[in-house]
Amino acid sequence: MSRRFRGESHHKVDAKGRVSIPASFRRVIEACDPNWTSGAAPELVIVYGDHRRSFLECYTIEAMDEVDAKIADLARGTPERKIMQRLFQGQSVTIAVDETGRLVLPAKLRQKIGLDKEAFFIAAGDTFQIWNPDTYDTEETAKTEALLDDLPDDFDPLILLDGARLDDVRSTGEQGG
Numbered sequence: 001m002s003r004r005f006r007g008e009s010h011h012k013v014d015a016k017g018r019v020s021i022p023a024s025f026r027r028v029i030e031a032c033d034p035n036w037t038s039g040a041a042p043e044l045v046i047v048y049g050d051h052r053r054s055f056l057e058c059y060t061i062e063a064m065d066e067v068d069a070k071i072a073d074l075a076r077g078t079p080e081r082k083i084m085q086r087l088f089q090g091q092s093v094t095i096a097v098d099e100t101g102r103l104v105l106p107a108k109l110r111q112k113i114g115l116d117k118e119a120f121f122i123a124a125g126d127t128f129q130i131w132n133p134d135t136y137d138t139e140e141t142a143k144t145e146a147l148l149d150d151l152p153d154d155f156d157p158l159i160l161l162d163g164a165r166l167d168d169v170r171s172t173g174e175q176g177g
Contacts, residue, residue: 003028003060005123010133012118017105018098019119025128026101032060041096046130048109049091054139055113056105056130063126064088105130 005028013019021029029042036042045064047057059067067088074081095103105115113132120133131140148155150170160166 003031004125005128008122010118010120013115017107017110018102019105020102021097022121025121026097029060029097032062034061041098043094043096045092045094046109047088047092048112049087054135056109058128058130060126
C-alpha cells in the first residue's frame with residue numbers, strides 16, 4: 001500500500017455513535033478502497049479483537065486484503081489459522097464512511113473501548129486506531145514516556161530503522177548502529 005495515515009486528533013462522538021474521521025484519513029481510505037468512486041461511500045474494516053484490545057484498529061480495504069491473503073496462506077485447520085481468522089475476520093466489521101465523512105460506530109464497539117463523548121484517532125502507518133482519550137493517555141502515553149525515560153538524553157529514534165535494538169541502547173547507553 002502506498003498511502004499511509006499520519007497524525008492524531010480528537011473528535012466528538014454523538015449519541016448515535018457518529019464520529020467524524022480526520023479529513024486526511026478519509027483521503028487514504030478512499031485511495032485504498034478499490035471499489036470507491038467519487039461520490040460513493042468508501043469502506044474500511046474495524047478490528048475490535050479480543051478482551052485485551054482497548055482500542056479499535058481501522059484497516060483500509062487494501063490493508064485488510066493483505067491480512068486476509070496471509071491468513072489464507074496458513075494451513076487449514078491449524079490453531080494459527082483459526083486464531084487469526086477469529087481475531088481478524090470474526091472480530092471485525094466492515095463500515096462505510098457516510099457522505100459527511102463520519103463513521104457510525106456500533107454500540108458494541110463503543111462499549112468495548114468505553115467510548116462516550118470523544119474519540120482519539122492516531123495514525124499507525126497503514127492502519128489507524130480509535131481510542132477513548134483517557135485510556136490512550138493512561139496506557140499508551142505512559143508506556144512511551146516510561147520507555148523514553150530509560151533511554152539516553154541524546155537518543156535518536158531513527159537509529160531503530162537501521163537495526164538498533166532498544167534493549168541494546170538501554171544497556172549500553174549508546175546510540176547503536
